[in-house]
Amino acid sequence: MIETTTTRRYTGRALASVAAAALIAGGAVGGGYLPAATPALAQALPKSPIEAPEHPPGSFAGIVSKVKPGVVSVKVKLDDTASDDDDGPSNGGNGQNLQNVPPQLREFFKRFGENNQGNMQPQRRGSRGAVGSGFIISADGYVVTNNHVVDHAKTVQVTLDDGRTLDAKVIGKDAKTDVALLKIKEGGNFPYVQFGKSAPQVGDWVVAIGNPFGLGGTVTAGIVSARGRDIGAGPYDDFLQIDAPINKGNSGGPTFNVNGEVVGVNTAIASPSGGSVGLAFAIPAETVQAVVDQLRSDGKVARGYLGVQIQPVTQDIAEGLGLEKAKGALVDHTENGTPAAKAGLKSGDVIEKVNGEPIDSARELSRKIAGMKPGAKVDLSYLRGGKSDVATVTLGTLPTDGTKTASVEEDSSGQVRLGLGLAPAAQVGLSDQGVAVVQVDPDGPAAAKGIEQGDLILDVGGQSVSSPSDVVSQVRAAEKSGRKAVLMRVKSGKGQTRFVAISLDKKAG
Structure with missing residues (x-):
């Protein structure tokens, strides 16, 4: 519905006030500044009309x-x-x-x-x-x-x-x-x-x-x-x-x-x-x-890849590390075989600069690296144990092509979702077996069972998996067989292995 505004009539002094306000606003809009004040002197009317500019100020x-x-x-x-x-x-x-x-x-x-x-x-x-x-x-x-x-x-x-x-x-x-x-x-x-x-x-x-x-x-x-x-x-x-x-x-x-x-x-x-x-x-x-x-x-878009899990440098962390300011990106974990690991970066390092440019936050580091092309050489300035050092890293390719949301689509009655983003574990350098969890929907059924980013899915429905499509296929098979849940064997980032039953209820996730 398109609403119309009601036109109000202004006369006398009120109309003059509105006109003055409109002139001031017009000048501010047009040039990005307010025009200089001019004396209110009486002037003779011109003998002939003055042509208005094609597009007036404002x-x-x-x-x-x-x-x-x-x-x-x-x-x-x-x-x-x-x-x-x-x-x-x-x-x-x-x-x-x-x-x-x-x-x-x-x-x-x-x-x-x-x-x-x-x-x-x-x-x-x-x-x-x-x-x-x-x-x-x-x-x-x-x-x-x-x-x-x-x-x-x-x-x-x-x-x-x-x-x-x-x-x-x-x-x-x-x-x-x-x-x-x-x-x-x-x-x-x-x-x-x-x-x-x-x-x-x-x-x-x-x-x-x-x-x-x-x-x-x-x-x-x-x-x-x-x-x-x-x-x-x-x-x-x-x-x-x-x-x-x-x-x-x-x-x-x-x-x-x-x-x-x-x-x-x-x-x-x-x-x-x-x-x-x-x-x-x-x-x-x-x-x-x-x-x-x-x-x-x-x-498609190919992004640079370091292979580290990072977190913000909070004020408490900065004080604990003896840093003057809460800036940079703290390396929480370096994945084996990745560009960062090959360059010698370790857990506890604080990345402060990329190619000499300061990094204010972990998110800024992610944006900068992702904005670079795979194969690019990058100088990372970092702190370790209070000492500064520089690592030259040849960026890999962020594993996006193999990433797939594990979901099951149905023909008429809705959609079953796990709420996971997955990639082959070998592709992200996490392991040579299984499927890596690279993203978790916090409101999805998998998150409710404690599955976290960085976990490895080894088996689904009793079958070994090595790709996101394997996971999807086994979930679909479990659903078609009438099961209310699918059983997964999951290895956590801490190395613990457990079985997790994720509901296939259509209302879940």
């Missing part, structure tokens, strides 16, 4: 007219595997969760991709379509959007600003950063936009354009409210926070600076109502561009 019209043709609406038909989880991190979609978000805000964070029924509910199984936003980055028709907009897409269409609707295909997706790259199938010489050459600063003006609630070509404006936000949506969170009004359907749309350059991709909002309350989050252009370059050339 207007974003010039920016919008320049970039709006490069923004598209994205319409998706979903396949039958789409579920409630596909709409956002608040319910674990795409392997993401909000465990790091304060509990009072957790329920308010939502991905926003409007479904074809025009309501604000998450995309449901059997709800066959979704819409979002995107933007063209080349004349031959490459389009950037969010992964969660096109995840489980059966067909994709984009609608241009001139009204044309064209078929597109998914070139590649990256769930960890929630970025996807599309290609318009036919045609060329499309209008396109460019990424910004520098990161925006807090307080900079930004303009967002997208397709909220299916209302394509909608323009909103605001400022950058904060940088480096971690909302628990993924392992490499580094969001821009903006206060430009963003709603469901803006997902995948661009945020522009005042030069008409893309500085972010709108991805998430925090809202108790589901609508904009001035808390929106955009993926920085630097991150998007790095991911898109790999998707365009390879169709």
